[in-house]
Amino acid sequence: DAMVIQNPRYQVTQFGKPVTLSCSQTLNHNVMYWYQQKSSQAPKLLFHYYDKDFNNEADTPDNFQSRRPNTSFCFLDIRSPGLGDAAMYLCATSTYQGNEQYFGPGTRLTVT
């Protein structure tokens, strides 16, 4: 089945230790998104790619970076995680910007 896959599902990292979250899709969608979701809050968009065109939200901290080496894969790098970065990170795809999104199961990041 076509899907959005995120690895790992649970990630524990130490304060200040770089961490990378990965996302892959078999839907061949043009757009990939990274969201941060904290408890009882709306998903907050960090970045999105339309093909290779990278779009950074204005309020995304510099501590967060992203890479999309090909259509299928997208990575979220957190250079120096702080306690406030503990959250669920959701990857999503869509055929075009604004179309319905398909979400992965998320990666729960814990910072110790």
Added chain:
Amino acid sequence: GEDVEQSLFLSVREGDSSVINCTYTDSSSTYLYWYKQEPGAGLQLLTYIFSNMDMKQDQRLTVLLNKKDKHLSLRIADTQTGDSAIYFCAEPSASGGSYIPTFGRGTSLIVHP
């Protein structure tokens, strides 16, 4: 930015109807979405409605759209315990030449026997 507002909690008895409400601000949205999020999972598209429609029905789900008031609602008939989840309203909002989905904070639906 554009805002999408939802009430945070709704509690219903099993078998009753649930109505989840949402207000939005971007009147240019072509369609609006409802997503469902179960505990520990990603969001799943539940249904959507085109902005030129007033109502859409899909089995137990009914979506009503009032464009004049910028009000969207999701009605779930015969609510079951498996419907317990967080429901997000979303609209694509124009942002720097792109259309980016903007989500509400989500409504936690609690279904009790």
